Amino acid sequence: MNRLSCFLIVIALCAELSNGALFPKDSVHFNNSLQPNNILKVHCITDEDDLGDHLLNPGQTYDFSFHESVFRTEVNCGLWQGPGFKYYALFRAYDGWLIRTTFGMQEKMLSNGALFPKDSVHFNNSLQPNNILKVHCITDEDDLGDHLLNPGQTYDFSFHESVFRTEVNCGLWQGPGFKYYALFRAYDGGVILHFGKNNFWDAREDGIYFTHDSTPPTLKYRWAAHVLTPTH
Numbered sequence: 001m002n003r004l005s006c007f008l009i010v011i012a013l014c015a016e017l018s019n020g021a022l023f024p025k026d027s028v029h030f031n032n033s034l035q036p037n038n039i040l041k042v043h044c045i046t047d048e049d050d051l052g053d054h055l056l057n058p059g060q061t062y063d064f065s066f067h068e069s070v071f072r073t074e075v076n077c078g079l080w081q082g083p084g085f086k087y088y089a090l091f092r093a094y095d096g097w098l099i100r101t102t103f104g105m106q107e108k109m110l111s112n113g114a115l116f117p118k119d120s121v122h123f124n125n126s127l128q129p130n131n132i133l134k135v136h137c138i139t140d141e142d143d144l145g146d147h148l149l150n151p152g153q154t155y156d157f158s159f160h161e162s163v164f165r166t167e168v169n170c171g172l173w174q175g176p177g178f179k180y181y182a183l184f185r186a187y188d189g190g191v192i193l194h195f196g197k198n199n200f201w202d203a204r205e206d207g208i209y210f211t212h213d214s215t216p217p218t219l220k221y222r223w224a225a226h227v228l229t230p231t232h
Contacts, residue, residue, distance in 0.1 A: 025065035028075055028093050032056040041085055043183050044077040044093060045169050050184070053224070068096045076138050076169040078183050090136050090171050090183075091143065117196035118158035121168055121186050124202045125149040133203045134178055137170040137186060161189045161197075172203055180223040182208055 032040040040056045047069060054062045066073065075094035081087050125133040133149040140162060147155045159166065166189035173181045187199050202209040202217050209217035 023067065026068050026073070026094065026096075027063055027065040028077075029061060029063040030054075030056065030077075030079075031061045032058050034058050034081055038081055041080040042077060043080075044075055045183065045185060046075050047073055047167070074140070074167055076167075078171055084177055084179060086177060088171075090138065092138060116160070119161050119166075119187065119189075119195075119197040120156055120158040120199070121170075122154060122156040122198060122200045123147075123149065123170075123172075124154045124200070125151050126202050126204045127151050127174055128205060131174055131205075134173040135170060136172075137168055139168050140166055170201075172201075172208060174203060174223070180225055182221045182223055184208070184221050 028044070030040070030042050032038075034040055036058055038058060040058075042054045042056065042062055044051045044064070046064075046066060048066075051064060056062055066075075073094065073096035074092060076091070077093040078088060078090045121137070123133070123135050125131075127133060129151055131151060133151075133153075135147045135149065135155055137144045137157070139157075139159060141159075144157060149155055159168075166187065167185060168187035169184070170186040171181060171183045186201060198212060200211050200217065201220075207219045207222040210220040211217040
């Protein structure tokens with residue numbers, strides 16, 4: 001039996017064992033240790049869900065639990081604090097690596113690699129004049145940092161999709177003091193690998209539009225504002 005066959009058998013066995021009922025869940029915890037009256041906003045995206053905004057007063061905590069997937073569980077989060085939530089951090093709060101680390105060579109064998117075209121994510125600023133769009137994305141491998149786009153400018157990046165489900169999560173900001181934002185999954189690889197797939201995101205005044213081919217983009221996400229609401 002060759003190495004690839006062994007790898008596929010292990011994956012099948014892990015899938016049977018990872019239904020979660022027999023094992024304790026993993027957890028992510030957040031605590032607000034900021035100064036008095038400085039509210040912390042937390043917004044996380046897991047492999048399955050957008051967990052929305054959670055506002056924590058100083059001393060409060062927020063946590064959630066999940067069963068890790070055999071195909072690499074990721075949790076990406078944004079945190080905001082300060083006047084008008086002007087200070088933020090966007091980062092990976094949880095990264096499951098068991099199968100990816102153990103079978104790194106097999107991943108390279110099974111991924112599309114250098115022989116096939118890369119997949120790409122594209123952003124376009126279609127906002128009003130003088131309204132700068134800020135884009136910050138995290139891929140499976142990298143934090144791509146902040147990119148500022150004037151109206152009419154574009155930003156894109158490309159990658160080879162991984163056999164362990166490539167994900168790209170992004171935050172977009174616009175408006176006075178970047179008070180309006182959206183945090184979402186800009187690319188989500190499934191079980192079947194893609195070759196040369198393009199995701200196009202167009203930032204407009206009423207929201208963020210999406211298409212992946214030549215069809216007209218449709219509204220996918222609306223802007224949220226950094227507005228305080230009661231903490232739950």
